[in-house]
Amino acid sequence: MTYSAEISRAHPGCLIFLVDQSSSMDDPIGTAPGDDTPGKALPRKADVVADSLNRLLFELSVRCAKEEGVRDYFHIAVVGYGELVQPALSGALAGRELVPLSEIVTYPARFEARVKKVPDGAGGVVDRTMELPVWVEPVASGGTPMCQALGYAGKLVQGWVDTHGDGFPPIVLNLTDGESTDGNPSEAATRLRFHVTGDGEALLFNLHISANRTAPITFPGPNDALPDKYAHLLSTMSSELPPGMRAYATEQGQDVTDGARGFVFNADMSAVVQFLDIGTRAADIR
Amino acid sequence: MRAQVTILALHKGGGAPHEYEDAVWVGSRTAEGPERGLLPPPGPACRSGGVGRVASLRAAVADGASSSLLARRWAQLLVREAGGAPTGLLRTGQGFAEVLTRAADRWPDLMKDYVRNRELRGKPITWFERPGLEAGAHATLLVAHFAAHRWAPARGTWSAVALGDACLFQVRHDRLHVAFPLTASGEFGNTPPLAASGGQDPEAVRARAGLVSGHWRRGDRFYLASDAMAAWFLRQVEVGRKPWDLLRALDYAGPRDLAAWVERRRGAGELRNDDVTLVRIAPR
Numbered sequence: 186m187t188y189s190a191e192i193s194r195a196h197p198g199c200l201i202f203l204v205d206q207s208s209s210m211d212d213p214i215g216t217a218p219g220d221d222t223p224g225k226a227l228p229r230k231a232d233v234v235a236d237s238l239n240r241l242l243f244e245l246s247v248r249c250a251k252e253e254g255v256r257d258y259f260h261i262a263v264v265g266y267g268e269l270v271q272p273a274l275s276g277a278l279a280g281r282e283l284v285p286l287s288e289i290v291t292y293p294a295r296f297e298a299r300v301k302k303v304p305d306g307a308g309g310v311v312d313r314t315m316e317l318p319v320w321v322e323p324v325a326s327g328g329t330p331m332c333q334a335l336g337y338a339g340k341l342v343q344g345w346v347d348t349h350g351d352g353f354p355p356i357v358l359n360l361t362d363g364e365s366t367d368g369n370p371s372e373a374a375t376r377l378r379f380h381v382t383g384d385g386e387a388l389l390f391n392l393h394i395s396a397n398r399t400a401p402i403t404f405p406g407p408n409d410a411l412p413d414k415y416a417h418l419l420s421t422m423s424s425e426l427p428p429g430m431r432a433y434a435t436e437q438g439q440d441v442t443d444g445a446r447g448f449v450f451n452a453d454m455s456a457v458v459q460f461l462d463i464g465t466r467a468a469d470i471r
Numbered sequence: 472m473r474a475q476v477t478i479l480a481l482h483k484g485g486g487a488p489h490e491y492e493d494a495v496w497v498g499s500r501t502a503e504g505p506e507r508g509l510l511p512p513p514g515p516a517c518r519s520g521g522v523g524r525v526a527s528l529r530a531a532v533a534d535g536a537s538s539s540l541l542a543r544r545w546a547q548l549l550v551r552e553a554g555g556a557p558t559g560l561l562r563t564g565q566g567f568a569e570v571l572t573r574a575a576d577r578w579p580d581l582m583k584d585y586v587r588n589r590e591l592r593g594k595p596i597t598w599f600e601r602p603g604l605e606a607g608a609h610a611t612l613l614v615a616h617f618a619a620h621r622w623a624p625a626r627g628t629w630s631a632v633a634l635g636d637a638c639l640f641q642v643r644h645d646r647l648h649v650a651f652p653l654t655a656s657g658e659f660g661n662t663p664p665l666a667a668s669g670g671q672d673p674e675a676v677r678a679r680a681g682l683v684s685g686h687w688r689r690g691d692r693f694y695l696a697s698d699a700m701a702a703w704f705l706r707q708v709e710v711g712r713k714p715w716d717l718l719r720a721l722d723y724a725g726p727r728d729l730a731a732w733v734e735r736r737r738g739a740g741e742l743r744n745d746d747v748t749l750v751r752i753a754p755r
Contacts, residue, residue, distance in 0.1 A: 191744060195485040246599040250540055251490070253589075255599055290599050318598065 188353065188427035190384035196352040198259045199283065199345045200465055203334045204234055204321070205361035205394075206267030211325035212362075215395040215453060230362050230394050231323035233454050238263065238321045241461045246290045246318075257285040262341055263320070266334035268327030275322050282341055293318030331365035335373035335389075342380045342387045354382045358464050360457070362394040364415055374422035388424040390447030390464045392457065401456040403449045404434060404463075406442035416450045423448035426463075433466040472619035472627055473523045476530075477751040479721055480516040481733050484744045492535035492542040493697045493748040494610075496550035499525040500558070517724050527618040529554055530750050532637045534697040535610045536665055540603030541585070545668045546610045548581060549574050553614040561614055562684075564677035567632045571612070575670040578607065609665035611635020613652075613695055617687060617754055625689035625755055633681045635663040637748075638701035640694040641685065642715045647708050648691070652681035656706040659698055693752040694718075699745035703736065718751070 192198045213227035228236075242261070249258045260283040265273030272282055276294025296316040305311040335357075342355045357377060380387045393416070395401070402411065404426060411417050423446040426434065434441040437459070449460045482491035499522065522528055531550040535542025552574040553561070560566030582604065589595055596604060615631040631639045633652045636659055641649040653659065664679040687693070692715060696704060707714035721732060736742035 193483075193485045193744070243599075247602045248538065250599045250603050252541065253594060290597075296598075316598065 188385045188429060190351065190353040190382070192258050192353055194257050196349065197257055197285075198353050199261075199342075199349070199355035200259055201262045201264065201283075201338050201341055201355060201357045202238060203331075203338055203357065203359040203361075204238070204263060204265045204273055205329055205331075205359075205363070206231070206265040206273070206324040207327055207329040207363060207366075208267070208325050209329075209363050209396075210234070210267075210323075212396045215397040215399060215451065228454070229323065229325070230396070231325040233457055234360050234394065235321045235323040237454075237457045237461055239317070239319050240458065241465065242289060242320055243318060244462075245286060245465070249286055250290075255287050255290045257287050259286045260284065260345075261286065261289060262338075264334060264337055264341075265324060266330050266337075267324060270330055270333045270337050273324070274320050276320070278320065283345070289320065290318075293320055294322070295319050328366035329361065329363050330367040331359070331361060331370040332367045332373045334359070335370055335377055339373065339377040339380070342377055346380045346382050346387070349382060351383045354385045354387045355380070356388045356390070356464065358461065359389065359391045360394065360460075361391070362396070369418075371418060371422050378424060385427065386424070388427070388447065389422060390460070391419045391423045392449045392452050392460045393419055394457065395451035395453065397451060399451045401449055401451045401453055403452075403456060403459070404439060404441050404445040405448060405450075406446075407444040411450065419450065420446050420448045430463055430466050434463045437463065439463070472525060472528065472617065473521065473755050474528050474617070475519075475521055475751075475753040475755070476528075477519040477722065477749075478516055479724070479729055479747070479749040479751075481726075481729055481747040483746055484734065484737055491746050492537065492546060493746045494531075494533045494535070494543065494546035494550045495748055495750055496531045496554040497529070497750060497752075498554055499528050500555060501526060517721070517726055517729050519723070527558070527616060528752065528754065529614065529616045530695055530752060531612065531614045532695045532697055532748055532750060533610045533612045533666075534635065534637050534746065534748070535608060539608035539610075540600060540606075541582075541608050542610060544581065544585070545578070545608035548577060548668075549610055549612050549666060552577070553612060556614075558616055558618075561616055561632050562630055562682070564632075564680045564682065565673065567614075567634070567680050567682075568671075568673035568676035570614075571634070571666045571676060572670060572673070574666070575668055578668040607668035609667050611637045611663055611698070612666050613637035613639060615639050615693065615695060615752075617693075617752065627687055627754065628684065629687050629693070630682070630684035632683075634666055634676065634679060636660075636698040636701065638696055638698075638704070639683075640696070640701075640704060641687070642692045642694070643688075643690070645713065645715075649683065649685060650705065651683045653701065653705070656702045656709060659702045663698070687754050689755045691754065693754070695748075695750040695752070697746060697748040699743040700747050700749050703742045706741070718749070
């Protein structure tokens with residue numbers, strides 16, 4: 186259980202994103218006290234999650250780009266759960282489960298113009314409009330069938346470890362805003378983490394998105410207090426962060442102790458982005 | 472001076488030869504003809520040959536950071552620039568910073584040519600390449616310079632400068648005499664100091680670059696290696712082995728022999744799966 190297997194084209198990594206698409210994702214996201222701008226409308230949780238995932242897929246594509254192509258260091262699945270539990274990539278990749286990164290970069294559903302601040306070369310910043318790819322659209326409808334979603338991910342994980350027994354184990358990142366509506370998800374989470382490769386058991390990280398004005402709790406240690414039973418449930422469902430991710434989190438300025446869980450509670454926008462960034466930093470890419 | 476020079480280079484396991492991202496330059500800045508400088512093409516390389524009657528000999532090894540989009544091109548530009556730099560610049564941190572700045576000054580034109588060539592070939596830069604091009608490339612660099620004694624035969628001086636974890640080893644009387652800039656296998660990490668194609672603060676280079684100098688005499692052997700091979704070399708010494716003896720098996724190796732030798736060590740967990748570059752210089 187070392188979580189040190191290299192990630193290469195011969196031994197790619199597997200990332201599975203579970204996205205809560207229940208109707209409450211239509212509500213605005215919360216902000217930590219003091220972080221909000223009075224009068225400014227907050228984005229919907231569904232929009233924040235879709236934006237963060239699209240941004241992560243963009244950054245993975247850039248990180249794995251080499252001359253004239255992207256290397257298939259990762260295979261990626263995005264599974265939505267709400268009215269239905271189903272693959273959530275849009276466009277030409279609709280209905281696909283695990284997709285190699287080279288196909289992800291070839292088939293964005295569409296491009297969207299975004300204004301980004303970039304250095305002007307003279308110490309200041311200027312606005313620049315960039316066309317950014319979109320693969321995941323925001324959806325908010327139905328309940329929160331988390332047990333089914335974890336079962337769906339479990340099947341993908343099983344298929345992966347059966348064919349990649351020596352590689353870095355699959356990483357499942359679950360992004361949700363509410364309690365499961367189809368039973369206690371802890372059993373499905375445990376079953377998912379039973380799947381192992383020679384390098385470690387499958388990793389399950391959970392992120393809870395908040396509509397409240399509450400400071401997020403990020404990567405709690407074993408002795409950190411959690412606010413309620415629900416937070417405790419999601420925390421115990423989450424794997425410990427492997428050493429490589431802990432080191433990366435520390436580099437990013439996070440206070441991460443030994444035994445810290447891959448779990449964020451009451452996430453605001455920046456915590457969502459940080460969770461995705463740290464939770465997908467597997468072993469060295471070769 | 473004369474020297475016997477061997478260059479060994481191999482790409483990462485599971486990759487293609489053109490994906491090799493180290494670079495090597497060996498030659499004599501002041502020589503004419505083929506001895507002016509040798510930059511082996513990317514891919515498995517096993518070059519061995521004699522260098523004769525030159526006043527000095529220089530070798531440079533650069534290791535392009537895997538996270539950079541055009542790491543190999545930057546590594547090649549660095550070793551070429553270091554190979555042609557006035558010797559005085561390689562003897563101080565400030566001079567070395569100047570060498571890196573000269574290379575960085577040439578990078579924008581090289582990028583313009585690259586982008587133009589891609590367009591001419593009908594393969595323009597894509598959205599996922601653009602951020603990497605804007606971020607530039609990074610690499611470690613090690614440069615060693617050997618000079619003959621003015622009048623005494625078969626002896627002379629050497630100096631080296633390094634930014635990052637490519638290493639030089641001097642072996643004398645069957646013992647490791649000098650290891651530079653790292654001296655133990657545990658010192659290798661994931662974030663060595665790097666030369667950036669976007670340029671860098673000369674003060675920072677001065678603070679982070681290592682400098683060393685010494686004397687050589689006939690029978691000494693020098694090894695310049697990028698990080699994976701350098702870490703292997705030091706680990707062998709630490710467990711009481713003589714890596715220079717183990718490397719003798721590669722004296723007359725072809726690319727296949729080299730690949731098999733490296734693969735055995737990678738398979739045994741002795742050698743990290745990374746580009747392998749080793750230059751052996753036996754001055755006389």
